[in-house]
Amino acid sequence: MRTAIYPGSFDPFTNGHLDVVQRATRLFDRVVVAVARSDSKHALFTVEERLGLVRESIRSMPNVEADAFEGLLVEYVQRQSAQAVVRGLRAISDFEFEFQMALMNRKLNENFETIFMMPKDTYTFLSSRIVKEIARLGGDVSPFVPPHVQSALAARLATEKA
Numbered sequence: 001m002r003t004a005i006y007p008g009s010f011d012p013f014t015n016g017h018l019d020v021v022q023r024a025t026r027l028f029d030r031v032v033v034a035v036a037r038s039d040s041k042h043a044l045f046t047v048e049e050r051l052g053l054v055r056e057s058i059r060s061m062p063n064v065e066a067d068a069f070e071g072l073l074v075e076y077v078q079r080q081s082a083q084a085v086v087r088g089l090r091a092i093s094d095f096e097f098e099f100q101m102a103l104m105n106r107k108l109n110e111n112f113e114t115i116f117m118m119p120k121d122t123y124t125f126l127s128s129r130i131v132k133e134i135a136r137l138g139g140d141v142s143p144f145v146p147p148h149v150q151s152a153l154a155a156r157l158a159t160e161k162a
């Protein structure tokens, strides 16, 4: 049983994230989308809300689970008996940070492996931050996020404005 952890903020989950999950399921028997509790300070959605949006997005995928974690990723990976961490690589701009994280995690645990997956080209420009910005400015985010994420964004931004 080969397990991969896909960690991130997922504030909110996008079609780019979904694309990475789908690719990871072809390489691993089990994929856990792990929402980090530590990055929640400036988040639009709470960890529980983000987890709910991830769960709804992966409902039809039998080998994919969603979970929240806090503390060191290397420890979470061990607790889940996972073989690798999956991260998405969109462009050169992602590379430096990801390279540093991957090597630092390996310093903390020498068995730690990070697998990078490139999304479908149409998602290479997509980020949760950009989706939130477009939604805030009244743009159509339907090509970028699952429908329930679109509704959640509309509802949250409506209460923000009120």
Ligand code: ADP
Residues within 6 Å of the ligand: 007, 008, 009, 010, 011, 014, 015, 016, 017, 020, 039, 086, 087, 088, 089, 090, 094, 118, 119, 123, 124, 125, 126, 127, 128
């Ligand atoms: P973080 O806040 O840790 O960067 P995100 O939730 O934004 O996490 O993303 C989690 C992971 O998914 C990161 O590895 C990020 O590079 C990747 N990712 C985000 N958006 C995309 C996308 N459109 N295509 C491919 N990978 C992506």
